[in-house]
Amino acid sequence: MSQNQTTRPTEAELEILQILWEYGASSVRFVNDKLNEEREVGYTTTLKLMQIMADKGLVRRNTESRTHIYEAAASEADMQQRLLKRFVDKAFRGSAMKMVMQALGNHEASAEELDEIKALIRRLESEDK
Amino acid sequence: MSQNQTTRPTEAELEILQILWEYGASSVRFVNDKLNEEREVGYTTTLKLMQIMADKGLVRRNTESRTHIYEAAASEADMQQRLLKRFVDKAFRGSAMKMVMQALGNHEASAEELDEIKALIRRLESEDK
């Protein structure tokens, strides 16, 4: 239906996208089984959600065989970018830096991860020259 | 009513909290006026939301004068922490680092901001020793 590039997934839809990103194109049965490793969800619930997602353009589906195969329409990184932007706007009044500082300050980073970030910063700095 | 410390605001509620954080304790009229600088919202809509938020424990209210005065129950930083954790879980499968890298990679940071981050990292590294 809509096919809008900027459609945002709801929480339940995002959960399904995570599975599609992790395992690649999948059937409803497969996705539902994965979801049920976390919590109980009825098969038709998952089916309905995935049909809605196809409508919204969040997933594409191949209907050639009886069992339809769904795949995420956007890459995980693209979607993360989109979600991050909105989240920063809503929760951090648009300041990505405030958010990064919070995340780092929350001692969630190991020494190795901090090294990675330093490396990234060096790369960014040399690009900007 | 609930007073639960981990209650999450909905999007509309978060918008109201932003105003309370920015301007401090305020009346419904004030908050509604601020909201209307962005988009049209009816007065009773805002009133109802703020009453619900008081119920949930997201705001406290002083009912001494006829015009009730509301203030955010949690600090902006505390709420950001809470929201960030959940967002990272949902959108980045729990990896705060992936999220930080995305945010930084998205050339959203100025040279000064990168310096700030480097300073923060140095501080974190010396703490961990």
Add this chain to the structure above:
DNA sequence: TTGCCTTTACGAAAGATTTCGTATAAACTT
């Protein structure tokens, strides 16, 4: 073939969130 199992389709119930209409009362205006 007949009967199960699995699938999609569809609609609608259940739940959560957002919006607003109406009632009522306090405070201001004239």
Add this chain to the structure above:
DNA sequence: AAGTTTATACGAAATCTTTCGTAAAGGCAA
């Protein structure tokens, strides 16, 4: 004092999201 304006309270409509029951049809097994 009477009328107007500005509050809160309350309930319910409107909308969005999640869940599931039921129907219909394809494919498989006996």
